[in-house]
Each structure stands twice: as structure tokens, then as C-alpha cells.
Amino acid sequence: MRRSLSFRLVAVLLSAQVIAFGAIPLFTFLISISGGAPASNMTINDWAQGHAYDLVVGSLVRAADGSVRLDASPALRAYMAEQPRLRVAAIDARTRAVAHGSSPELAATLAGLGKIEAASLRFHISDDEDENSRGYAYRTAPPFEDMLIAVYGYSFQWNDLLFVIGSLFSIPGLLSASPMIFGAVAIAWLMVRRGLAPLRAAAAEVSRIDLDSLDQRIPQAGIPGEVAPFVTAVNQAIDRLSAGVATQRRFTANAAHELRTPVAILRARLETYDDVTFTQELKRDVRRIQTIVEQLLTAARISNAESAMDEELDLSAIVLTMVADYMPLVIENRRHIEFDPPPSTVLVRGNRRALECVVANLIDNALRAEPEGGTVLVQVGRDATIRVIDHGEGISHDELSKIFEPFWRKDEHSRGTGLGLSIAKDLVELHAGMISVTPTPGGGATFEVSLERILT
Missing domain, CATH: 3.30.565.10 (Histidine kinase-like ATPase, C-terminal domain)
Incomplete structure (x- = not known):
């Protein structure tokens, strides 16, 4: 069964949108390292914050008494080994209790926030000698929704960029983007259907043309410029067909009429022997x-x-x-x-x-x-x-x-x-x-x- 042109166009448009969706991080990354958008105050190291944060969340363990401790996973230990300046901490957002395994220095810095409750926070510690060091704190999702996770001193590695792209195409990433995806599909389908409507109308006109209605032509009003040459060619083909059929009909009718002449002469000769x-x-x-x-x-x-x-x-x-x-x-x-x-x-x-x-x-x-x-x-x-x-x-x-x-x-x-x-x-x-x-x-x-x- 042949796929419709509408399906093919929508598939191409959707594929282009998916590629563009996945390319957003790449373009943003290139802008950040080129300094093309200084107002964003974003550095290349900021691309590591999501990866570091995810590794810390993956290392949280809730004990039988309900307390949470930060038990570094092998992946987190390997990541911290490559980045010796990286500090991590997990703090109970309600009690301000610091989870076991957290960096005391980083936890103490965050304690200075006092009564400020932040869902997410990007920060820099003022007495840090490295002016490019950045920190990130974010309140986790269930089952650790009461914990504030902080990472500081991370630096960019290429697998951090792969993590960002991968997170976009993960189930949570796709679910969050689903309204945009389904909206794009719906808009693309409506646009394609509307754009191909003149072509379907032209096809309907052609389907009604037979030997008894060769005087009909496909209307060109509203036909897109890309389709107009095809419609013109079809109309010209119908013109040639109409002319040929008219000639054949005229020829057949006249031949039958004209052949009567020699037959009539022959009959007259027989009658006047x-x-x-x-x-x-x-x-x-x-x-x-x-x-x-x-x-x-x-x-x-x-x-x-x-x-x-x-x-x-x-x-x-x-x-x-x-x-x-x-x-x-x-x-x-x-x-x-x-x-x-x-x-x-x-x-x-x-x-x-x-x-x-x-x-x-x-x-x-x-x-x-x-x-x-x-x-x-x-x-x-x-x-x-x-x-x-x-x-x-x-x-x-x-x-x-x-x-x-x-x-x-x-x-x-x-x-x-x-x-x-x-x-x-x-x-x-x-x-x-x-x-x-x-x-x-x-x-x-x-x-x-x-x-x-x-x-x-």
C-alpha cells in the first residue's frame, strides 16, 4: 500500500523538528563557548552541572529511620576523581540537616542562606580564587523531594554534553516536550492538509473527466506555484486528447457519410445497366x-x-x-x-x-x-x-x-x-x-x- 504524500511530508517535517530539538543544546553550547551571548553569564563549565547533579541524586540512600545519606556511587566517585575541585552536598530542606557524605565546606556555605528557600539556585562562592567556578543547587523530585542537592566546582567534559542531549530524549525529557511535539505534529498535519487541498481538488476534477466531458479543465485558481506546472501539463494533455478524439469522431462520422458516395454511384450503375x-x-x-x-x-x-x-x-x-x-x-x-x-x-x-x-x-x-x-x-x-x-x-x-x-x-x-x-x-x-x-x-x-x- 502506498503511503500518502501527506504522511511523507508530515514525517519529514517531524523528523526535521526532532533533529532541531536535539540540536538546541549544541547551538546553545557553541554560543556559550564563543561568548556570543555575554548577557546570559553562562560559561562552558555550566554544561557540567546537570550531569554532576544527576550523579549526586543517584547516590542518595534513605535509611530505615528515614534519614538520608550521600553514599557516592562508582559513577560519582569516578567523576569526582576526574574533577578534584568538585564538592557535593545534600541538605534536608526542612531541618537543614546535612546528609552524611556531604562536603562540610559546601554545606556550611549553603547554611548561610538562612531562611531563604530556593527551588533552584546558581551561585559562586565569593572567596573562591577561581572566578569561573560555579555552583548549582536544586530541590530533588520524589522520593527525595525534601532534599536540596548542591554541586560546586564542576568543570566541563565532553560526556557532560552527551548527558544533556541524552536527557532531552529520555522518557522524562520527551514527556516534558510532548506538548510541543504533539502540537508540532498537529500543526504540520493541518498545514500539509491545507497545502495539498488544491492538489486533491485538482485530482477530483481529473477523475470526473471522461470521453463525454473532455471540454472540462482543471481550474488553476489557488493552485500553488510548485503544482501549477503539473496542472498546466495535465490540461495541455487533455487539450491534445480532446483534439484527437474530436478528429477521430469527425473522421469516423465523415468517413461513413462520404463512403456512401461511391456506394451510391455503384448502385446507380447497377440500376442503369x-x-x-x-x-x-x-x-x-x-x-x-x-x-x-x-x-x-x-x-x-x-x-x-x-x-x-x-x-x-x-x-x-x-x-x-x-x-x-x-x-x-x-x-x-x-x-x-x-x-x-x-x-x-x-x-x-x-x-x-x-x-x-x-x-x-x-x-x-x-x-x-x-x-x-x-x-x-x-x-x-x-x-x-x-x-x-x-x-x-x-x-x-x-x-x-x-x-x-x-x-x-x-x-x-x-x-x-x-x-x-x-x-x-x-x-x-x-x-x-x-x-x-x-x-x-x-x-x-x-x-x-x-x-x-x-x-x-
Whole structure:
């Protein structure tokens, strides 16, 4: 199960806060030794007071009669051995009785407080020759809540800093910091939830978009700057998808509509049977329908990656085959066709059936445009170009920019569906090629297909 982004962000924020919490002593320590905050009157030796105090508390023992004595633990003895100036004392806060094991000198100094009761006290003994010596007195927690523990003359060691950091992450330290920790978690969670609210709203908008609602977009109002590029990219993707779906729907609807034209013509010929022209016109109409359907199927298969596009093909052989296939129809329509091959083999990479459809479409268009008795010229150049040249009425300058648009025809009386050249253009572009049309000198049109030749 994937963790939510909210959980990850809160975890990162909480981890950063924990690290910062643990780093507080380090920063404070660096400030104290650098003298950056002289008003605090804190020296490096003050970092040892907590450790020394804790060792003294750990050495307190309550006797059977209720009295308390200071029985130095091994840890305290080791610590005092490293710090010969260290003095410790435990004093009953109510009776002022000094616990056995306390430093008499330190106990006597604290007795000078008289009736002053202090929960905690930092002090310096005035007649101490070392001006940097510090003392600390603190009233203990249960079970020795009536005892005032004092330490004096401690000096900093590196394990004192580790003790301070460790105490922060001890159970008492964490309990005391728990309000801050839980408050930080709650604040982080609320901030993350609030910050990600626009992203969740955007996701909800996307989930409602389907093929019937591609006009909807993700609102960008209130979207954070970090998320805005993602939302923009999604909206742009929906734009492309919407345009593609609209094109496909328009193509499908128009194809079904336009294919009715040759079918209607074929039906009319069957109903007005004429022995002289029937066979010739029937073959032409059937051939036109077959060419259109085969081009549609080929384009669909290539678009769906169902047909290979990496065949090594002899371009001249493909064009020659299509010229030969059209020869009977050329003869029946009292036209001529001429094939001009390249001087050597020209290899291209692509799909054989797709290129055959392109050539078939161009030859079919040229035969319909070529006047009776005229010659359609088909050329294959050594630079992997195919030219199909007719000598008919030609194409006007205004029509040149429209001729490859789906369903475009010169006029309503023009024969054909207006699909062939559009599909041919798509098939050529799937081969990373180009198709163009220019006027034929003397009249007519010249269609040229440029492909990438395989160099051998």
C-alpha cells in the first residue's frame, strides 16, 4: 500500500523538528563557548552541572529511620576523581540537616542562606580564587523531594554534553516536550492538509473527466506555484486528447457519410445497366472503394502498432508492382501509364502495405485526372522519391493548401470521397516522409513523396 504524500511530508517535517530539538543544546553550547551571548553569564563549565547533579541524586540512600545519606556511587566517585575541585552536598530542606557524605565546606556555605528557600539556585562562592567556578543547587523530585542537592566546582567534559542531549530524549525529557511535539505534529498535519487541498481538488476534477466531458479543465485558481506546472501539463494533455478524439469522431462520422458516395454511384450503375460502359465503370467504382477501405485499415493498424514499420523494402519494386496492378484498368479507360525506374536499387524502411496504398491512391487520382489517350508518368528517383505526374486540369493555387485535408473535394460534383490523399499523407508521415503537390508544366499535377533512403 502506498503511503500518502501527506504522511511523507508530515514525517519529514517531524523528523526535521526532532533533529532541531536535539540540536538546541549544541547551538546553545557553541554560543556559550564563543561568548556570543555575554548577557546570559553562562560559561562552558555550566554544561557540567546537570550531569554532576544527576550523579549526586543517584547516590542518595534513605535509611530505615528515614534519614538520608550521600553514599557516592562508582559513577560519582569516578567523576569526582576526574574533577578534584568538585564538592557535593545534600541538605534536608526542612531541618537543614546535612546528609552524611556531604562536603562540610559546601554545606556550611549553603547554611548561610538562612531562611531563604530556593527551588533552584546558581551561585559562586565569593572567596573562591577561581572566578569561573560555579555552583548549582536544586530541590530533588520524589522520593527525595525534601532534599536540596548542591554541586560546586564542576568543570566541563565532553560526556557532560552527551548527558544533556541524552536527557532531552529520555522518557522524562520527551514527556516534558510532548506538548510541543504533539502540537508540532498537529500543526504540520493541518498545514500539509491545507497545502495539498488544491492538489486533491485538482485530482477530483481529473477523475470526473471522461470521453463525454473532455471540454472540462482543471481550474488553476489557488493552485500553488510548485503544482501549477503539473496542472498546466495535465490540461495541455487533455487539450491534445480532446483534439484527437474530436478528429477521430469527425473522421469516423465523415468517413461513413462520404463512403456512401461511391456506394451510391455503384448502385446507380447497377440500376442503369449498360453493356458498353457498365464493366468499365463498375471496376473503377469497386477499385475506388477498395482503395479507400484498405487505406483506412492500414492506417488504423499502423497507428495501433499492429503492423511492422521496420521492413527493408525495394521502393522501385513496390511502385512497379502497383503500376502493373493498374495496367488493366488503365487500358480499359483508354489511358496510358509509363514507369521510369531508378538506375539502381533504392532501399527504404517501412511498411509494404502502407506504401502500396500511397502509390495506389496517387495512381488512381492521376488516372481520373488524365485526359483520355493521355499518359500518366510514374517515376522513382535514386533519392527515394516517388513522382506521379498527370496532365489534367491541374490544381489551382488556392486548392494546393487544402488538397490533403480530410473530405476536401474540388466541388460537390467531384467524384471520390476526399479521403484518399488525407490518408496517404498520414501514411507517408508515419514513415517520417513528406508528400507534396506542384503544377505539372503544361498543365496537370505532380505529386511527390520523399522518403529516407537506406544507404548501402
